[in-house]
Amino acid sequence: MALTLDERPKVTLKERTTKVNESLKASQAWNSIFRPGSIFRKGYTDSPRNRSYVIMNSVLYHLHPVKVKRHAVKVSYTLCLGGLSFFLFILLTVTGIFLMFFYRPTATNAWQDIQSLQTSVTFGLMVRNMHRWGAHLMVLSTFLHMSRVFYHGAYKAPREFNWVIGVILLTLTLLLSFTGYLLPWDQLALWAVAVGTNMMGYSPVIGSQVRFVLLGGVEIGAETLLRWYVLHVLLFPFITVIFLAVHFWRVRKDGGISGPL
């Protein structure tokens, strides 16, 4: 008995993984995904042609070209900062939509809604935390992205105008963050915004008018909450998406990312 066990050929890890791999590829589930005409229209085997098709045959073609400069994929050059800012924007949209289900932008309900979101909604506190920390992280990553671009001299010809769009996007990020800051309607929100908007009133000529329009009155109040809510969930994200589209399109039209140094 012992002898027969020893005589049996030893199965190495590699053989075992190969076997698992083969049985996986023979399985019904695998074939239903990679069968031509299914999720992958033409099936998928790793070949240069198919690597091109992954981009060319999908919506990703709007974002990425089929091929990029070899140096452009170096994480040490971009630190992924621009991409992460965009990803955080998506993450904030998703968590923000979740929050919208539980929030009413009125002076009587706002704070209470946040309070009950945290205490009686499943994952409510978690999602609110992610939204808040994600927002701070986005301000930080956008700012770091701008610094990275500056230090690489990436704003130089032919990318001058894309830098301008980038500065606008940074401003929009700050505005998005600042308008969201008021929404919990707690002491922190109210007085932080009071300090912020007081500065606005000092702008020459149109300062007090702009302030009046933004606040919906001479002082912060219930009107302000509704206005900033609409700005935060609708207007600024809308403008941001448009500028993001132009920003990404220009990255490609201006010849991909800059460098190498």
Add this chain to the structure above:
Amino acid sequence: MTEIPEHLLKRAQAARDKAATETGSPDSAGAPPADSRIPEALLNRSKAAKEGGGVAVAERVATGVVAVAPNGNAPIGTGPGGHTQRLLTVVKSGSIQDVKAVPVDKVHTWPHLLGPEFVSALACTAFLFVFSWFVNAPLLQAANFNQTPNPSKAPWYFLGLQELLTMFHPMIAGVTLPGVALVALILTPYMDRNPSNKPEDRKFLTSIFTVHLMFWAVLVIIGSFFRGPGFNFVFPWVEGIFFEL
């Protein structure tokens, strides 16, 4: 070995038989087939050329060679040296199109760019998830217009501005300086006429930028951690931190 279905084999056999009967037909002897798509006029002209009437000198010399064309040795119109093409002129690509592109070392976006992008997005989500698991977002008392907290601070990214307010008139600190900074940022690519992006060629500008960055960071840090009640200067290790994110 794959099995070929019966009906396909039959069809192939039928096609082969048909082809065999057609090659045996008198049509293939040399004259063009009756259903030729070449216009009558062209056929006549080529026949005339073969007989040597009204053609270019070069082609007339080649008549001997051309005569054997129907046998399949050389195509019609073969030159004196047996060449089948003539060189008219050479046009260098630079004269008709501006070739700027130099070969660039490129890699496929999938998987070389999408891979790292996906991983970094995953890492970012994981970080945010874990951080949110342990640290709760602040929610103070409900807003109360009659109770001003001391100190009241703007969000952290505006604390640099608030710090400037302690030094200058609000008109300057709140409007002029940030306005100038924003305009300067926007105009940077149009004012910086140095075409090089090498760090060693840009020492002046990078140092200017770094100085401003540091100046701004110091203002934000002072505003965040070194300002206590009444926005007076405090040391955080003495009086504590008056700061909420």
